[in-house]
Amino acid sequence: MKITVVGAGAVGASCAEYIAMKNFASEVVLLDIKEGYAEGKAMDLMQTASLNGFDTKITGSTSDYSKTAGSDIAVITSGIPRKPGMTREELIGINAGIVKTVSSSLIEHSPNVILIVVSNPMDTMTYLVHKTTGLPKHKIIGMGGALDSARFKYRLAEALEAPISDVDGMVIGGHSDKGMVPLIGHATRNSVKVSEFLAENRMQQVVEDTKVGGATLTKLLGTSAWYAPGAAVSGLVQAIACDQKKMFPCSTLLEGEYGLEDLCIGVPVLLGRNGIEKVVEIELSDAEKAKMQESAEGVKKTNGLLQF
Numbered sequence: 001m002k003i004t005v006v007g008a009g010a011v012g013a014s015c016a017e018y019i020a021m022k023n024f025a026s027e028v029v030l031l032d033i034k035e036g037y038a039e040g041k042a043m044d045l046m047q048t049a050s051l052n053g054f055d056t057k058i059t060g061s062t063s064d065y066s067k068t069a070g071s072d073i074a075v076i077t078s079g080i081p082r083k084p085g086m087t088r089e090e091l092i093g094i095n096a097g098i099v100k101t102v103s104s105s106l107i108e109h110s111p112n113v114i115l116i117v118v119s120n121p122m123d124t125m126t127y128l129v130h131k132t133t134g135l136p137k138h139k140i141i142g143m144g145g146a147l148d149s150a151r152f153k154y155r156l157a158e159a160l161e162a163p164i165s166d167v168d169g170m171v172i173g174g175h176s177d178k179g180m181v182p183l184i185g186h187a188t189r190n191s192v193k194v195s196e197f198l199a200e201n202r203m204q205q206v207v208e209d210t211k212v213g214g215a216t217l218t219k220l221l222g223t224s225a226w227y228a229p230g231a232a233v234s235g236l237v238q239a240i241a242c243d244q245k246k247m248f249p250c251s252t253l254l255e256g257e258y259g260l261e262d263l264c265i266g267v268p269v270l271l272g273r274n275g276i277e278k279v280v281e282i283e284l285s286d287a288e289k290a291k292m293q294e295s296a297e298g299v300k301k302t303n304g305l306l307q308f
């Protein structure tokens, strides 16, 4: 299994590290536009192999896509991150051009590749890849919901004063400060609804803290987060590489599911060897449906800024 990660910055390197540590891939190629940067990150990571006990071979490349040829899965993390006070949507001007060029170069050298889009604004970048590459929709996956759900579980565990392994929950909708839809009504502690343990105002606090999870970290770090994003991507890559049929919320092209069409937005999907193997339609309450509709309108507004 050969995996390429484009962008050897904070998220790309973290993602390559988690993939290697899980030891399921034979090869990871890191590619970056900055001269020598991906080679340096790859060498540094390879020098952790004997310490961390993995056999995955990590190599680096400066803009040479021939090194990525025959990749089964490629992750696109290239582009600029936001700074404190910015929204993800403000990154569209620079990142759209980067994502368009990178996706076409990847496909040229790996026509059968499955693409995982990470660069922000992620739902719109995923839609751009659909509009410009001709790849089938099951091979284009936007990563956002897996990360947002991990943050939701962190906040739920905090509120419940419970171990994270005790809680379950999912975030659907757009990967944006306003557009995320944390499904608090479906969240559980050991299969018991969290509403059995938490007051309404505490549950709303969990929802609000989850939605601004990325912005909170950006304010603290001066740039956006990378450990949880890298771990979330590695989970998606592993589900595909190991044909796990695992369910994650991912951004995918909707064609009527959830009453939505002609956009990419986060919904639960099953991931396996073919990429997105099924969009899972769960029953939403009227309030959740309304939030999903509002989120879709926000994503479509950002999509409207794209120039193909």
Ligand SMILES: NC(=O)c1ccc[n+]([C@@H]2O[C@H](COP(=O)([O-])OP(=O)(O)OC[C@H]3O[C@@H](n4cnc5c(N)ncnc54)[C@H](O)[C@@H]3O)[C@@H](O)[C@H]2O)c1
Binding pocket: 006, 007, 008, 009, 010, 011, 012, 031, 032, 033, 034, 037, 077, 078, 079, 080, 081, 082, 091, 095, 098, 101, 102, 117, 118, 119, 120, 122, 143, 144, 147, 175, 223, 224, 225, 226, 229
């Ligand atoms: N979807 C998510 O959940 C999620 C999570 C975290 C970050 N992000 C996004 O991921 C992106 C990367 O974040 P980061 O923190 O790793 O940024 P970073 O600046 O640390 O790394 C980005 C890397 O991309 C490289 N790059 C730029 N243009 C390139 C090109 N044309 N080809 C190859 N490489 C190129 C840069 O040289 C840099 O090394 C940002 O857009 C950020 O908003 C998304």
Ligand SMILES: O=C(O)C[C@H](O)C(=O)O
Binding pocket: 081, 082, 088, 120, 147, 175, 213, 214, 215, 218, 224, 225, 229
């Ligand atoms: O917050 C960001 O801009 C980066 C990423 O989308 C995140 O949620 O961490």
